[in-house]
Amino acid sequence: MASPDYVGAIDQGTTSTRFVIFDRSGSVVAADQAEHRQHFPHPGWVEHDPEDIWQRTIDVVEGALASEGLRPSDLAAVGITNQRETTVVWDRRTGEPVARAVVWQDTRTADLVRELAGNDGVDRFRPHTGLPLSTYFAGPKIRWLLDHHNLEERAAGGELAAGTIDTWLLWKLTGGRRHLTDVTNASRTMLMDLETLQWDEGLCASLGVPLALLAEIRSSSEVYDEATDILGGVPLAGVLGDQQAALFGQTCFDPGQAKNTYGTGNFMLLNTGTAPMASQSGLLTTVAYRLGKAAAVYALEGSIAVTGSLIQWLRDNLGIIGEATDVETLAASVPDSGDVYFVPAFSGLFAPRWRPDARGAIVGLTRYAGAGHIARAALEATAFQTREVLDAMVADSAVPLRELRVDGGMVGNELLMQFQADILDVDVVRPRVSETTVQGAAYVAGLAVEFWESLDELRANWSEDRRWTPQMDAATRRTRYARWNQAVARTLDWV
Numbered sequence: 001m002a003s004p005d006y007v008g009a010i011d012q013g014t015t016s017t018r019f020v021i022f023d024r025s026g027s028v029v030a031a032d033q034a035e036h037r038q039h040f041p042h043p044g045w046v047e048h049d050p051e052d053i054w055q056r057t058i059d060v061v062e063g064a065l066a067s068e069g070l071r072p073s074d075l076a077a078v079g080i081t082n083q084r085e086t087t088v089v090w091d092r093r094t095g096e097p098v099a100r101a102v103v104w105q106d107t108r109t110a111d112l113v114r115e116l117a118g119n120d121g122v123d124r125f126r127p128h129t130g131l132p133l134s135t136y137f138a139g140p141k142i143r144w145l146l147d148h149h150n151l152e153e154r155a156a157g158g159e160l161a162a163g164t165i166d167t168w169l170l171w172k173l174t175g176g177r178r179h180l181t182d183v184t185n186a187s188r189t190m191l192m193d194l195e196t197l198q199w200d201e202g203l204c205a206s207l208g209v210p211l212a213l214l215a216e217i218r219s220s221s222e223v224y225d226e227a228t229d230i231l232g233g234v235p236l237a238g239v240l241g242d243q244q245a246a247l248f249g250q251t252c253f254d255p256g257q258a259k260n261t262y263g264t265g266n267f268m269l270l271n272t273g274t275a276p277m278a279s280q281s282g283l284l285t286t287v288a289y290r291l292g293k294a295a296a297v298y299a300l301e302g303s304i305a306v307t308g309s310l311i312q313w314l315r316d317n318l319g320i321i322g323e324a325t326d327v328e329t330l331a332a333s334v335p336d337s338g339d340v341y342f343v344p345a346f347s348g349l350f351a352p353r354w355r356p357d358a359r360g361a362i363v364g365l366t367r368y369a370g371a372g373h374i375a376r377a378a379l380e381a382t383a384f385q386t387r388e389v390l391d392a393m394v395a396d397s398a399v400p401l402r403e404l405r406v407d408g409g410m411v412g413n414e415l416l417m418q419f420q421a422d423i424l425d426v427d428v429v430r431p432r433v434s435e436t437t438v439q440g441a442a443y444v445a446g447l448a449v450e451f452w453e454s455l456d457e458l459r460a461n462w463s464e465d466r467r468w469t470p471q472m473d474a475a476t477r478r479t480r481y482a483r484w485n486q487a488v489a490r491t492l493d494w495v
Helices: 050-067 110-120 138-148 152-156 165-173 201-207 242-249 308-318 326-331 371-397 414-424 436-448 455-461 474-489
Strands: 006-012 016-022 028-035 075-082 087-091 160-164 180-182 216-218 221-226 235-241 258-262 266-273 284-289 297-304 341-343 361-363 403-407 427-431 464-468
Touching (some): 006 050, 006 165, 006 436, 016 436, 050 165, 075 242, 087 138, 110 138, 138 152, 160 165, 180 235, 221 436, 235 242, 242 258, 242 266, 242 284, 242 297, 258 371, 258 436, 266 284, 297 371, 308 326, 308 371, 326 414, 341 371, 341 474, 371 474, 403 414, 414 427
Parallel strands (some): 180 216, 258 403
Antiparallel strands (some): 006 016, 016 028, 087 160, 221 235, 266 297, 427 464
């Protein structure tokens, strides 16, 4: 019997779920995508229905296979990548969620985070976790769900299971046999020790999360089990959090290589090698990946909460564009932003500032300003926030970046990419396959079953599609960035 010719990967993101099938060259063979509903029951709350996500997963797997007349047996393995900190708690016996999933953008745990910080401050757990105390991470979300649904006894008694979305999908795909996660997702909970790569009893006790609730931590690339139902018999062989998957898909396997993903938010990761690097500049220390029994590889990360979702806000809340892709045309209708600056601190500011008290603002408005200036300022906000993160990475690593590899939905926006190169003063490079997040998940799954033999084989698959070089003069760059910082200062201390 001929060996399978393809590897598939599930990409469960903040707004949609995709299933993409790749061949040995890393090229896309088939894909399907479906959005799921966003729930905003209170200000600052963002929720997803886990069963809705599971149904969308079924739909896109079936849709991608059917589009090319493929069967599950044509797949050598399947990987999973996921929105990372989004948290689900469910009943082990029935498999039913106890509540909607609390999404990574959700800020309901702000009071709990302040309580946990106490006199020690937000860096209380950073030496062990690489993370500041923030509403962003999964551990406080688990604690909130237990507290507000009176689940403490059931959790301690082993009746419940908890996890990020990868864990939920692995549970569903194995018919409830496997309660697993990988090191990259576990590193986003505030419950795993970065050195041991295991749940830390002291951290769990401090956050009030019973160990009985948590999944077994595995590497990012190994056979977890065989899938049931929609992928009957195919090995589930790789898991990476979405931003780590993009780093892997961009083949940033060497220390000093970095990528930036432009999605709902922006996420820049810098490979720092096999030892965790503590940040002094407001970045996160996180696990980049672990291949089987090899040493884990770590990264510095700069997480930006609102970038692509700001364009959705222009569409859905302001109504100044009909489709997200219309923003480039509207922004290009004016020569510049007209000295308008848009700081999208809808959920506070993430890296490198970590200011939950900030709120969004549009500053510099005059009667001259119109929809085009607001659209342009919204795109430029993504580039300015990325500049802040890149400056922090250079400060921490002392390694100047020669180029920035980019991916995600917004990299098709050429106006944004040119401004990004201008404000960074480095080349911005888009790969031939821009779907690097889901490609990274396919790569780790394929490596686990020897569909691909080595990292060098994956490097050979990467090729450049487009490069933007800086065109802005140094004086203008300094002035524009100084004005951005003025605008940010006006958003602080609002809450």
